[in-house]
Amino acid sequence: MPWLGKKNSENAEKILVTLLTNMLEGLPKQTSCAVRLPDPMRNALVYAATYLKGNNRRVFMAKTVLSLGDGGQRGAEKALGWNRKTIRKGMHELQSGIRCIDNFSGRGRKPIEYYLTKLSTDIIEIVKPDSQADPTFRTTKIYTPLTAKAMHVRLIEAKEYTEQELPTIRTIRNKMNNLNFYPQKVAKCKPVKKIKETDAIFHQIFKINKETDNCGQSLRLSIDAKAKVNVGPFSRGGKSRQGEKASDHDFAPEIILTPVGIFLPLYDESFLYFTQSKVTADFIADCLERLWPELKWRFNPDILVINLDNGPENNSHRTQFIKRIVDFALTNMVSIKLAYYPPYHSKYNPIERVWGILENHWKGELLISQEKVLGLARSMTYNGVNPKVELVEGIYPTGVKLDKREMASYEEKIVRLPDLEKWFVDIPVNC
Secondary structure (H helix, E strand, C coil): HHHHHHCCCCHHHHHHHHHHHHHCCCCECCCCCCCCHHHHHHHHHHHHHHHHCCCHHHHHHHHHHHHHHHCCHHHHHHHHHCCCHHHHHHHHHHHHCCCCCCHHCCCCCCCCCCCCCHCCCCHHHHHHCCEEEEECCCCCCEECCCCHHHHHHHHHHHHHCCCCCCCCCCHHHHHHHHHHHHEEHHHCCCCCCCCCHHHHHHHHHHHHHHHCCCCCCCCEEEEEEECEEECCCCCCCCCCCCCCCCCCCCCCCCCEEEEEEEEEEECCEEEEEEECCCCHHHHHHHHHHHHHHHHHHHCCCCEEEECCCCCCCCCCHHHHHHHHHHHHHHHHHHHHEEEEEECCCHHHCCCHHHHHHHHHHCCCCCCCCHHHHHHHHHCEECCCCEEEEEEEEECCCCCCCHHHHHHHHHHHEEEEEECCCCCCEEEECCC
16 A cells, blocks of 8 residues: 555554554444445445455455444445455454465456467467578568458468458467567568579478478488678677677788587587687587587487578588588488578578577677687577587688589589479488
């Protein structure tokens, strides 16, 4: 109650109950159902019952009714507007000394997940393939071109919901926002260009990724390199609570680190490999070979599906990359499928969401040493999972490539998808 303090403590409520009960006991008890109370007294009782909560409110009602004498329950219902069921419950608590436990959280309207238990999971399965990280990495939001109205249609077509059982468009929009998916509303999230094969590439990628995630003998990886990290007292556009000041200009850094990430989208696990060398096809292949023993032991997959962005060091026509991947497949007896995202759409690659989390995690810090870079990378979490971080020593030479005769022998071991030869490459292995 305001006149007893902002928060109603139990002591204050007990004082109020005792005070008003003593006042009522001074009144003559009524012998009829028509309880007549002075207006100031009636207003005080209604006011007190409004601000008391739970057991204290019910006991107060019960003591008030007892003070009114015969016909008190019906009279209190008529004169004070109190519910007789609540009064009876308070009488039972007062006489037995047992306090009933309130379940206020169980009241009211149930959330839609109470009736449609798989709705959130189905929304995630539909939105994730069509979503991209923020290209500027200024936020960890995931943008999607799907509107709530389009999601409503997808749920009916893909997940076999009926029009009657689905919630309103506004509820679906709120669910998408709660899951950190935001409809694409700003120009910065739109790809710069779109080639004529873009839609066909996305259709094939969605198909392959879905088949892989639903197959127990297959494993999907997402691989990409992040922008170079200058080690030194340089600003990354963030703010620090400690008030650290960065250099006004980015002078030549002593160390430049480049991370390459391998991400398991189905498990939210990431493996980050930092190097001072340039990221080459050999470095990417070495990172995969470093990780393979763990993947083999945990999942033992027959097929690896690798999502890539067709960058200069890992595209399907980089001869050294194809050579290393084919050798890896034949050595480890595992079939590999390379699925590339279309140009200007690399932010749809799942590993980009990890880079967005990492950039927002350390942008307020001064990356003044190699140890701090690696330490901050280890402390970052993606959906509650910390990445495994490793520094790879050594220098990788650039410009390594195969001649046409050597490449021809490797082309015989791979299968390219007709009409989308650059984007989908299969390396079958007969186990």
